[in-house]
Amino acid sequence: MVKTKVEEVLNYIKKSSPGQDEFYQAAREVFESIIPLLEADSRYLEQNILERIIVPERSIIFRVNWIDDSGKIRTNLGYRVQFNSAIGPYKGGLRFHPTVSLGTVKFLGFEQIFKNALTGLNIGGAKGGSNFDPKGKSDAEIMRFCQSFMSELYKYIGKNRDIPAGDIGVGQREIGYLFGQYKKLTGDFDGAITGKGVNWGGSLARKQATGYGSVYFANEHLKVYNQEIKGKTCLVSGSGNVALYTIEKLIQMGAKPVACSDSRGTVYHKKGLDIASLKAVKELKRASLKEYANLHPDCEYIDVAHYPKGAHAIWQIPCDVAFPSATQNELNLQDAKALVKGGCMLVNEGANMPTTPDAIDYLQDMGVLFSPGKAANAGGVATSQLEMSQNASMTQWNFEQVDIKLRQIMKNIFKIAYKTSKEFDRTGDLITGANIAGFRKVADSMIDQGSV
Ligand code: NDP
Numbered sequence: 001m002v003k004t005k006v007e008e009v010l011n012y013i014k015k016s017s018p019g020q021d022e023f024y025q026a027a028r029e030v031f032e033s034i035i036p037l038l039e040a041d042s043r044y045l046e047q048n049i050l051e052r053i054i055v056p057e058r059s060i061i062f063r064v065n066w067i068d069d070s071g072k073i074r075t076n077l078g079y080r081v082q083f084n085s086a087i088g089p090y091k092g093g094l095r096f097h098p099t100v101s102l103g104t105v106k107f108l109g110f111e112q113i114f115k116n117a118l119t120g121l122n123i124g125g126a127k128g129g130s131n132f133d134p135k136g137k138s139d140a141e142i143m144r145f146c147q148s149f150m151s152e153l154y155k156y157i158g159k160n161r162d163i164p165a166g167d168i169g170v171g172q173r174e175i176g177y178l179f180g181q182y183k184k185l186t187g188d189f190d191g192a193i194t195g196k197g198v199n200w201g202g203s204l205a206r207k208q209a210t211g212y213g214s215v216y217f218a219n220e221h222l223k224v225y226n227q228e229i230k231g232k233t234c235l236v237s238g239s240g241n242v243a244l245y246t247i248e249k250l251i252q253m254g255a256k257p258v259a260c261s262d263s264r265g266t267v268y269h270k271k272g273l274d275i276a277s278l279k280a281v282k283e284l285k286r287a288s289l290k291e292y293a294n295l296h297p298d299c300e301y302i303d304v305a306h307y308p309k310g311a312h313a314i315w316q317i318p319c320d321v322a323f324p325s326a327t328q329n330e331l332n333l334q335d336a337k338a339l340v341k342g343g344c345m346l347v348n349e350g351a352n353m354p355t356t357p358d359a360i361d362y363l364q365d366m367g368v369l370f371s372p373g374k375a376a377n378a379g380g381v382a383t384s385q386l387e388m389s390q391n392a393s394m395t396q397w398n399f400e401q402v403d404i405k406l407r408q409i410m411k412n413i414f415k416i417a418y419k420t421s422k423e424f425d426r427t428g429d430l431i432t433g434a435n436i437a438g439f440r441k442v443a444d445s446m447i448d449q450g451s452v
Contacts, residue, residue, distance in 0.1 A: 010031060021103065030110070079102060091124060115377075129170075164192075172207065175197075190391065205383060210241065233320050265289055266314045318342035325377075345369060
């Protein structure tokens, strides 16, 4: 009966959201994993929570006109999906990438609802972005695009309403231009955006938070099995915000990250990655990883054109722990098989939905531990909320204060996901644990607030 109902709702999503495959994938993963809860408590089906929770409260799609350096008017699409505000004001990042569509934003917004609930903080779920490609654009073009994007978005956001942040393609530079325009249009200097620079309302350790939090989470996970991150050989895909600070924290905690990647290739540095040089190439110069390889002749560079057919080069490298930290569906079944063969004991998701469903099934069947992104990468949004608290009280905490809170939040997220997996007789299955814990908090709040 419950399974039939879940299938019915999933079929409805497929029909009503054509072409939104990633959203459908995210909904299927959540709904299938919460079946034990739906069976144990009939209120959720009686109150039509599944039908209600998969429809965003509001989806805003807008035109973004901007002028390029040659004086030509260019047009992109802008999105903000305000998915669920049952437990607090909408909160979630903005992604600027040519692949962004309504389906992408809905998948990310849907995931964000449960991730935010897991942090234990009162924030609802949202996501936004644009199909604008920041690559190859001048600084002035990025600024004009951000200003134009905010000229529409500012109507829908606010510190008690919806608080955007960064994501792929939106780092501190873009947040600066977005915030500047928000302030100009509203006249308010307030905490309506997070990920701000530390001189103008940002929180120390926000930049590091997702990556550091991901490593803290992995360590908590390993501890249950009498292991620790120290001494482990690690792979970290991507080389953006999440990946760089995952690598930095791994080194600080005595692990050995040996490989990372970007959209053009993979670097394998067997003796261990050099974080200072990685930051110089990726964070400061915004260059390709090939430059890192040029600086380190003892490392191997694999161009994306030479990846094994249907697989990703990074996951073919032997490791103890894998941190997919670039983008969705970047670790497939073929990659999962290679990881198992290479001795991997834990896959810890730094990105959102980086592992395909068949790869997850295979890893779990083979006894590989799995930390879902919803839990493992929640350190970023949790620290954004700490930024909001500092803005509201006009204070600034030091780096250590924020880092201690972040570590505690990651411990708590692990604890609740693990405890919930146990409660439903799936001890150690953190997908079930995290999804049920997040869903239950939001669904109970929706029931309390009635049909709105
Ligand atoms: P960045 O834009 O800083 O970095 C993304 C990295 O992934 C870059 O190295 C980029 O390569 C690479 N990449 C992007 N798309 C692809 C692709 N299609 N194929 C291969 N590589 C790709 O983004 P973030 O580090 O902020 O985000 C990474 C992931 O983490 C995303 O899934 C995001 O949603 C998630 N996340 C981010 C949070 C945050 O606080 N930033 C919080 C929680 C989750 P290149 O350098 O060539 O562009």
